[in-house]
Amino acid sequence: MTFENNFINHSKEYIFLDNDILSNQRKKIFKKIIQKNYDKKNNESLKNITISDLSKFNYFYKPIQEKSQVSLIDDFNYEIKVVNGICKNYEDDNIEIRNLTSLDFKSFLNQDNSNVDDIIIDFNKIFLNSGFFFNIKSNTKLHIRLIHDTSDNFTIFQNNFINFKKKSEVQLEDHFNLTNNSINNINYNISIEEYAVIKHNIFQNFANSNKLYLTSNTVCEKNSSYNQNTYNFSDGFVRNFHHAYLNGEFSNASLYGCFFLKNKNVCSNKTNIIHNAENCVSDQTYKGILNDYSKANYYSNTFVSENAQKTEGYQLSKGILLTDNCSFFSKPELKIFADDVKCSHGSTIGPVDESALYYLRSRGISKNEAMKMIISSFIEEDLQNLDKDIAEKISNNLSDYLNCLVK
């Protein structure tokens, strides 16, 4: 079905049913998209996206609540199953979980991503059909596993709010358990209060027919810390766009990512860190390995506003191309308006280091083994900071990838 038809039939459904203000806003967004006609050249948000995926898709959504659940593995260890965008309402001393309702209309409208010209977010606004609120209470120390379950053919347009209260210390894991032909457009709004320390691991591995557009907007208050790690092993299309705002002094944010592509996989990545306060530190590092006919891009951006003195901002992107048919595009941007800063970026794209390969070969290691060793050492350093079980999971996926690689 075309975008126009989808808009007429599905833009007034589910959560914010018949809300006039919202339908007017949606109409405006709709007009904007139609007028601009998916201008790919001037819009980073559309890089590597197949336009027909947006202009023509089959909208399908039915809320099912039965299967979703919250289970406690121990007192501080939660496993939350989100089925087709719906989770189970739950509350205890540590955490409050509930689905988005029509009463949340204001927070939905107030989310600050109006300055970003992102068509995927516009789609999320128009077709929103699910979402949840997490409230992690102060002084808690938790480990949360979040499992996104999407059934066949579902189109999920989800908008989530996660609020980490003061001094909470949380490790959040996102797992995507997608079946077939699903479209997942998920937008996170994360707010981190003073002295909270958050680790966010995102793990993506799903079949070819699925599409995932994951966007996050994180706001960090004074002395808080946000550390995001994204691992993409998917066969399906993945778009990771992550933004972080350092609004309080002495806060820090790091956005890391690794992607492993083969066949005709495509992925699009962007990280964006905005320094609005003094003495903040940020780091953006993405690494990618591309094989066969795969294609990837990585945009990174550090913005330092006028009053954000004593900023430290670092960026790094590294790409390894294994064949002549894959391509990697990177655009590491620095926009700096304050003078007392230390900012840098580095970017490399190239083949596997010939001399390293030669060194290993000359010591009697076969070419395949040598390749495997070099590639796994490429991301090894990033795995060291991770928890044991997730590091293990990544190593397993990596060795699967490497086995496919060397036929």
Add this chain to the structure above:
Amino acid sequence: MDTKTSQTLDKYAQDKYKYGFVTDIESNRPKKGLDEDIITFISQKKNEPKWMLTWRLDCYKKWLKMSDPQWANLKFPEIDYQDIYYYSAPKGFEEKPKDLSEVDPKLIETYNKLGIPLEEQKVLAGVAVDAVFDSVSVATTYKGELEKLGIVFCSISEAVQKHPELVKKYLGSVIPPGDHSFSALNSAVFTDGSFVYVPENVKCPMELSTYFRINAEETGQFERTLIIADKGSYVSYLEGCTAPQRDTNQLHAANVELIALEDAEIKYSTVQNWYPGDEDGKGGIYNFVTKRGLCKGKNSKISWTQVETGSAITWKYPSCILKGDNSIGEFYSVAITNNFQQADTGTKMTHIGKNTRSKIISKGISLGHSQNTYRGNVSFLRKADKARNYTQCDSLLVGNKCGAHTIPYIDSKNNSAIVEHEASTSKINEGQLYYCRQRGLSHEEAVSLIVNGFCKQVLQELPMEFAVEAQKLVSISLEGSVG
């Protein structure tokens, strides 16, 4: 020629006397604004052959359909193309200052600091000078020497007359007129510029410079430069106004095309110091320049060096298309912005051939309320086996009202190509400043010394005399903003 253009031509051939501008051009500028009449007028004034006029009109038609590129990180009011003179004949003596005492004393001061001889000062300031001027004769002696070697060095209008086959072959071959609106505009209305042809296996013994030629005739706002280095040749070309020209809010849209054939090398150096506007950001030149070099043959090399200190707005990306195998592209740049200047400058390296190499060194310095952006594009196409690029772009911020931005685009489609990019942004090192101050340098001198050191990697690429001037220019640009 298609029927449409020939119809247009016929129309103008008939109309020519009706407007009557041919008769009284000697004393008057043509009217403001841009239309086909003006283009025909320019072409006639330059006594150009018919094919040139057709080409210009074609470009004009292309330009009409285009809008200005919007992607640059620059803020300026929309340019009113109908409010510009597209042909300005040499001004009459009565309009010019009679002697140096009538010239702005600030300007004279700057000239003195740059160490420019008095006679040259007069020319640069636009003082009416009689034909007895040393460098005119100097220029002619050089010209004779160049002719002996078979090097063609003349204005582009002259080249259209004398070497139409070369102009026809290469004009617009590197920068297609339809590339973007400024290139189309320039192609339609260019009034002057240089033409250089270096024949096979000739190493040009001296640095060619626009400077000498400007003495003879004033260049227009729309310059067009075409340099062709034939097989195995070498040429070094200097461009620029080494001293400020007092102009207010003018549009400059120059096009520069370089073509290096097999084993040839072209070195192109620019020191740009157009009027940057006053302390409040009023006036100044809008500098929209397209520079592109084509390494057409194997083992060819093109090297760009630029020092950008002037202009209210700089929009300039000297680029290299590395088509021939083993060809080399280089880009060295220093861009200093002060007061309310805005610069969006950088380069584009397109690797097409095998074993092509490119190197980019860019240094940006922002002061006052200025915005300085480096924008670079490095791309490896599928067949660019073993190609290599190294990019380094550093920015220095002085004061907290200015901005420094780095926007590189890196695209690799070949798995044996290697690209390395690094950039850093910081302020002047306190330790270095303290060290200099301790040794009795004033704050201003110390900053100037450190900035000069920061730029050294680029300045040393300039030809000797130019480098000395550029160094002084850097110090002058920093004046009054540090403290």
